[in-house]
Amino acid sequence: MANIKASMKDIRVSAARRERNKAAKSNLQSTVRKTRTAINENNSEAAVASLNASISKLDKAVQSGLIHKNAAARKKSRLTKQVNALSK
Numbered sequence: 478m479a480n481i482k483a484s485m486k487d488i489r490v491s492a493a494r495r496e497r498n499k500a501a502k503s504n505l506q507s508t509v510r511k512t513r514t515a516i517n518e519n520n521s522e523a524a525v526a527s528l529n530a531s532i533s534k535l536d537k538a539v540q541s542g543l544i545h546k547n548a549a550a551r552k553k554s555r556l557t558k559q560v561n562a563l564s565k
Contacts (some may be wrong), residue, residue, distance in 0.1 A: 485532055492547075498543060501541070501543055502543060503536070503539065505534050505535065505538050505543070505544075507519075508527065508530055508531045508534045509531050509534075509535075509552065509556070511527045511530075511531075512524060512528050512530075512531045512556055513556075513559075515527050516556075516559050516560060516563060519563060520564045521560070521564055522538075524528040524560045524563055525555050525560060525564075528557065528560045530534070531553075531556060532556075532557075535549040535552055535553055536549065539561075
């Protein structure tokens, strides 16, 4: 355990950030999972609706530094490709 006041504060701050990031990542994964579930069930209306929510959450995750921009672009591309295949 740290003895210096600033170090103790750093530990508290990093713990709070870790919890916030953990919750945000979990929320993001849940949204993407809903999209994949709709795709697997061949429900195109639900897939399109949840795709829009997933893309929005992915963009926000990139802005906050939660995930890398290329990772978000890859996920958006793959999900969009799958949803478009449903529509055809």
